[in-house]
Every structure is written in C-alpha cells, then in structure tokens.
Amino acid sequence: MNTELLPALAASPRAADARGTIKARHRRRLFHADLLVTVAWASVAAAVALWLADGGATGFSTLAGSFTALGIVAGLAGIDLVLLMLLLAARIPLIDQTVGHDRALEFHRKLGKPSLYLLLTHGILIAIGYGMAEGLDPVSEAVSLWVLVPDMWLAYISMALFIAVVVTSLVAVRRRFPYEFWYAVHLLTYAAVATSLPHQFSVGALFAEGTWQRWYWLAVCIATGAALLHYRVLEPVIATFRHQLTVSRVVTVAPGVVSIEMHGLNLNELAGTGGRFFIWRFLARGLWWHPHPFSLSAEPLQFDASGRGLLRITVRNLGRGSAQLAGLKPGTKVALEGPYGIFSTAARSRDKVVMIGAGIGITPLRALLESTPFTPGQATVILRGRSEQELYLGDEILDLARHRGATLFHLTGARSARHADNWLPAHAADAGHRLTDYVPGIADADVYVCGPAAWALNVLMDARAAGVKEDQLHYERFDW
Amino acid sequence: MLRTSDLPGAALQESVPKESRPTLQARTFNCMGTVISLTLPSASGEDELVAATAVVERLFAGLDETFSLYRPESEASRLARAEIKLPDTSEDMRRLYADAVGWRLATEGAFNPERPDGVLDLSGIVKGHAIQEAGTSLLALGLRGFCLNAGGDVLVSGSPGSSSVVPAGVAPGSREPWRAGIVDPEDRRTLIAGYRLGGQAGAKLALATSGSAERGDHIWTAGAGSLLRTGSAASVFRQVSVAAADIVTADVLATAIVAGGLPMLDRATDGWDIEVLAVRAGGELLATPGFRR
Amino acid sequence: MRIRAAVSAALASAGILLAGWQSGTFVEDTGSAAASTSAGTAGAGSSGSSTAGSAGAGAAAKAGGTYAGSVVKTRFGAVQVQITVKAGSITDVEALQLTDDDRKSIQISNRAAPLLRAEVLAAQSADVQTIGGATVTSDAYLNSLQAAIDAANL
Secondary structure, eight states: OOOOOOOOOSOOGGGTTHHHHHHHHHHHHHHHHHHHHHHHHHHHHHHHHHHHHTTGGGGGGSHHHHHHHHHHHHHHHHHHHHHHHHHHTTTOHHHHHHHOHHHHHHHHHHHHHHHHHHHHHHHHHHHHHHHHHHTOOHHHHHHHHHHHSTTHHHHHHHHHHHHHHHHHHSHHHHTTSOHHHHHHHHHHHHHHHHHHHHHHHHSSSTTOTTOHHHHHHHHHHHHHHHHHIIIIIIHHHHHHHHHOEEEEEEEEEETTEEEEEEEESOGGGGTTOTTOEEEEEEOSTTTTTOOEEEEBSSOOEESSTTOOEEEEEEEEOOSHHHHHHTTOOTTOEEEEEEEEOSOSGGGOOSSEEEEEEEGGGHHHHHHHHHHSOOOTTSEEEEEEESSGGGSTTHHHHHHHHHHHTEEEEEEESOBOSSOTTOOSBHHHHHTTOOHHHHOTTGGGEEEEEEEOHHHHHHHHHHHHHTTOOGGGEEEEEOOO | OOOGGGSHHHHHHHHSOGGGSOOEEEEEEEETTEEEEEEEEGGGOHHHHHHHHHHHHHHHHHHHHHHOSSSTTSHHHHHHTTSSOGGGSOHHHHHHHHHHHHHHHHTTTSSOSBOTTSOBOTHHHHHHHHHHHHHHHHHHTTOSSEEEEETTEEEEESOTTOSSSOOTTOOTTOOOOEEEEEEOSSOTTSEEEEEEESSSTTOOOEEEEEESSSOGGGOEEOOTTOOEEBTBTTOSEEEEEEEESSHHHHHHHHHHHHHHHHHHHHHHHHHSSOEEEEEETTSOEEEOGGGBO | OHHHHHHHHHHHHHHHHHHHHHHHHHHHHHHHHHHHHHHHHHTTTTSOOGGGSOGGGTTGGGGOEEEEEEEEEETTEEEEEEEEEETTEEEEEEEOOOOOSSHHHHHHHTSOEEEOGGGBOOOOGGGOSEEEOSOOOHHHHTTSHHHHHHHHTO
16 A cells, blocks of 8 residues: 555644635736736737727728738737737746746747737738739739838848747747757747837838827837846846855755755745746856756755755756756856746635645645645645655655645556556556545645646646636646 | 000009008010019119119020020020030030929929920020029129019019118118019909018018919920820919929929929928919919918 | 636727727828818819718708818817808818927928918009019010009009
C-alpha cells in the first residue's frame, strides 16, 4: 500500500481571518478579468470608431471606396489586435494577476492568426481600392504605392516581418526549430510594429495632423511601448540589482534533480510568492542568455530584518539548458524577473484547497502549501510519481502537512495500461478510484494542478467531472 | 479727343460734389488694341502726368512691337511663322516665355501660352507684364500715387490723395484707397461690385479681369480633348476678377480660372493670396470674403 | 461572470461604435451641407436643395424669407448655413460662419462662395476712380465707364 493518509493535526492560527479575504479577493479578480475583456473589445471598437467618426462610412458609396474602406477598417483592427498581443506579452501585473501568465500567453497566441489575416486583408483591399480609383490593377497599384508613396516601403517590410513572426510561431513550424530561433524571429515583432507606424500617420487622412484621432492613436502606441519597456526591461533590471542574487550551493535532491540555493538582499519582498514563477538567468558563460522559468521551492529564508537571506529553486534535468544548471558554480551571479503567474494564493476563490502535483511539478506546490491560508483540515495535497524517489521534496511536504493540518496522499506506481487517460497509478485506476474518492468535497475547493501536460489534462478532466468549475481550476504547465 | 457729353458716366459725374473726393487728372493713349489710362492725383502737376504718360506709352509701344501677333513684322509673328527659333529670340521674349511656362505649371495647364494649333501666344501675359513694367517705371520716376488701367486691368500705387498739396477733405499722407469698380458683363454700363486697391500697407494693388464676353481669343478652356474657344458654352464663367499683390499674378489667374472653371477657382484661392469675384454663365456670383460687403 | 464580461464588452463596443458613427454622420452632414452650397451655386440659386433647410425652416419656408441653420462643427471650423426662400423655393444658400481655427479652415474660408449681388461690395459708377473689366477694345472704350471717368479727369 503506497497510499499514505495523514490526519489533520495541529491548528494553524493564521488561517482564521483568511475566509473573508479570499472571497473578496476572488470577486475583485473576476471584476478585473471582466474589465480587461471589456477594455480589449472596446479598443477594437474604438479603432473602428476612429474611422467612423472621420466619416469613413461615406466610402461605401462607390465600389472602389468600399474596398478602401474595408481595407482601412481591417488595418485598424489588425494593428489594434497586434497592440493587444504586445500588451498580453508585456507581463503587466494587472493582466498577470488577473488571468495569469499562461492564459495571457494563450490569448496572445490566439490573436496571432486573426491579426495577420486582418493585416493581409488590409494590404490587399487597399491595393484593390486605390487601384480601382486610379484605374490600375492591384499589383501595379501595390508597386506604385511602394515606389511613390513615402513610408510605404516600410509598411511592406512590416508586412513581411509579421508573416515571418506568425509563421514561425505556428505549432507545426515551431517544433522544427530550436527555441532560440523562434525567440530571435519573435523579437522581430517589435521591428514589424515599428516599421508599420510611419505609414499609419503619413498616408491617408485619418491620422492627419490636427485630428484627435492622431492623438488617440499616438497615445495608444506610446502607452503600449512604454508598458513593454517598463515591465519587460526596466523592472527586471531593477529586480536584479535590488536582490543581488548569487548562487551559494547546488544540492542534488534525487537523480537528475537539483536544488539551487541563492543568497541575496531584500528577499522579504519575495515572500508569499509560493507557486508563482520567476525567470532566472544565470550569468555564467554559455548560460546567461537562456531564460529559465522556475518557481521557488520554498519560502525565502530570512537571516535578518533587512531581508538578507536564502532562496531555493528545485530543477529537474529537462532540457539542454536545465542540464547545465547542475554544474553551476557557487558565486555565479543571477538575474531575475518576476514573480509572474497566478498559480498562487491570488487565484484562490474558496476556503478549501486541493494541490495535486507530479514529478518536478511537486516543488511549486511545496511553496504554495507553505504560504497559502487555510483552516486545518481544509487542505489536501496529492503527490504523484512513479516511485517514492520521484516525489521530490516529499519529506518537507510531509512536515508542512503535519504542521499546518493538511491531508496528504502519496500515489506511486506506473500508469495503468488499461486506462491510458487516467492520472492515477495502475492499481488505483484499475480499482476504479476517482478524484472524489480522495477529496470528497472537491467541488467546493480550489484545485491547483502542476505536472507534465498530458497527465495534468487528465487530472483536470477528472476534476471537471467531479463538478469543479473553470475558475476554481489553477493549472501550471511544467514542460516548457 | 473724347466728347464728354456723349458718355454714360458724364451725368453721374456732375451729381457728385467735387470736394468730397480728391481731384485727379488722367491721360489716355491707344496701344495693344485697347486704351490705357494713367490717372494721378491733381497735386502731381500736369507736366509730371505728361512725362509719366510718355514713359508708359513708350514702354507699351515697345513691348507691342515685339509681342503683337497683329503685326506681321513683330518677333512674335516671325516666331509663329517659324522664321526664327526661340533660342534666337530677344531676351524679353525668352524671359516672358519662361514666365508663361512657369505659370502653366503652377496652374496645372489652365493657363497655357500655346494655342491649340501649336502657335506660341504670349498675349495672355504680355499686357500684365507691360503694366508691371510701367508701374516699376512710374515708381522710379518718384510718383507716389498712380492708377494705371490698361483695358480693364488695373495697377495702383499709393492713394488718390498722395501728394504734398492737401486736397479738400483728404488728410495729408492719405491712406485712402483707390476705388475700383468692376463692370457687369451683362450690362457694361453698370457696375457689379467695387474693390478697394492700395491705400494701406498690405492692401492688394492689382485687379485683373478676364472674361469670355469680349476678346476671348487668348483663353482656351482646359480639358482632355476639348480645347474650345471661350465664349462657347464650355466656359462656366462669364467673367472672373482677381485682386492680387501684383498685376501679372492677378491677370494670369483670372485667365486661368476662366479657362479652368471651378476646380481652377478652388486651386487658385487655395494656393495664392488673392480675392476673386467670379460671374457664372447664368449671372450668379461667386466671391471670396474680400469681395463681401 | 463571463456573461457580465460579454455583456459589458458588447455594450461598451456598441456605444463606442455608435458614438463614432454619430460623429461620422456629423462630418457627412456638414459635407453634404457644403455640397449643397455648391449645388446652390451650380443651380443658379433656384435649385431647391432640401438637405440644407433646417427643421425650423419647414412650414414657414413656404412663405419666403431668410433662415439660418444651426451651427455645425466641422473639422474646418464652425459653419452655419443660411438659406433664402422665395415662393417656396430656395433661392440662395450661404455659408454664414467660417472660422479660421487652423490652416485648413483658412483655405476653406478663402474659397469663393456663392453670393447674392446685393451682398458684394457695392460701387456706384460716380464713386469709383477706375473701372475693371474684361479687356475692352479701343472701339468699345469709347462707350465705356472708364472713358467717362477719364474724360472727367482730363
């Protein structure tokens, strides 16, 4: 029997007043989510309204004018979506804390193709519309736009870049190339947006000097650029200098799994981030340019009130980059960005909480278990691995569960051959066990799932079947 | 030379008390197929007027000799008959040709110094040029106030009260403008509008009028494949008056608007600092704010 | 909660689009007002252009008189259209107010606009010192107003 049941023991004083806060925070987060959705849609509507307010609809009186009008609308909506994509990828705290990093990037990916289609439509319809007005075929018109109209050659370059960025991001294409290649091409997005800007303001009368439309569009573009610069460049640099992280030792936890301990300053500011991830860059030769997204595997350990202390992450040898981490030398400087994501207390909506982790995905749960508020008996932790050795940090989690009053299950063993889509070990799956058998009240709990994608999807399916709603499900991918 | 009593304005003339307006003196002469009048304040003295008229007349006659297509021996006529080539012509001819081509570009073809038959015809710019040159000469003679009217195109300087002797009712160093009237193309004995030229700094000094009613032979309407003589139904304007700082601009643009219609009217008011009064074929008026009461 | 997001997004978008559309038709209206001004020009002031008439002009317009429309903001500045009605048909359309807010409006307001003869700077032949007109031939000069003036100053 490798299922271990620990009854809730000690009472934890800090969970007493958590109930009200969790509800209030949840309501606030839902409000923010709805607000963001509304603002996003409204921004697209505003882009079209800019054109309507300029009397754009009069263009439909002629056929050529109709093509041009639709082309302008497509271009406005397309660029607006591109700006939304940039904002979704800008790691803005409001977005990150509301929908989470994973879902923000999911929206970002979803918008990729529509925005490209809109921009292509924009180019084609404008060439047709302008061409008809001048009595030229679209190809000749496109050539004459390139040659004769200032800033248009930049717009063509922009279009080519957008195509390159979206094509290399298609799943099928992306798999064929290393991450670094995709990343390099993806950086061209900024060049694509920058080269598209001049023609927006210099060609066509919509954003002509002296129009309020020009100011609105300038403001939107500048705000997006400022957000990117601030949250993706300035904040990380500031965080790196503020915390002065240095590797102090690397400990092997299990075969192929190491804990990296770092000391630094002002670490009290990073407390309570359990489950959220940071992007780490180890400033050693051959490693510095590679960003590693990892969660803390323990709350920061503080030496004194000034915030000097220790941080710890636990890493399994997953890819080329993480393999090198085992060989990190003490004294290596570390740059960090974050924390990001909503795999944390911020996502809580209920009093009960269930944490289910597998493999290296167990480590963020450890930090979450350490910090998230709950009344003793209201938390359940389920750890899944092929063997006891794969339940990384299992001992620490056992101690925490005892101390805070959480129920802990260790589920070990190979997958079931008969039930391939079951997340449980073979013996439990074949016996017909479900998630509800381990956590009877799961329908009224927040469920945090962290582990390999295929396994995690099976857990999520089981949870949904048990009546857990989408906004109670918190899922962190761990197979980057 | 003219019998005053036969003239339509004569009766009106007497009904206006003389004291209310500065006294003027005028001389006229014939040239370029029309009559040129030079008017000076009386205070200038008759000798000065005679001398000034002689200068202007000599200038006009000289230019007419070179540019008239009615004189078989003129340089323009020889050029039209291709007896000489443009590079071999006088400097005046080449300069005026260059000016005319410049205006053709500026008016996008509405003003065109070439007739549909290919003959170079600078008469659309010669008179304006002659008035401009005459005005320069008059200023060089030291005249502070004058009004030069060549067949309906007017260039003024100073004020009708400009003189050392103060006429009754006019303050010294008068800033009073020259009052010009524009004839009604329907009835040439009545005026359709007035316009004040000169007087104050910044006021326009030149007023030129082109029409399709009379002597329209140097204006063609522009338009693809339909180069028509004005006076035909193609012209939307019966008469166009343009006030500008200089007479060549006023003259050329008036001609161009008659030839180029409404689009040229809008281009002209957008592109030049001018005032325009246009009379449409039906008699309705179009005017820039300067012509508004 | 997703319903709240959908509803508020739809309402906000619709509101913004409607506002854009409204101000767009505003521009169109002033555009057609300008067009009808030039139409009045073309039609000798007798073409009854119904779009130019303000609501108040309706029934009373039959009687005749001059009616001013409301002031409309265009991106060229504020414009007010005035129509003159005689015997039930519009005899004159006039842009009353053209401001010089920016470069464009100066261009626009310096454009030649249709005008009634009574509205131009008037002149009496007795009160002018020179006469402008399309080129007069030497023969025609004899009967011209300019000749009368010159003769008076001889």
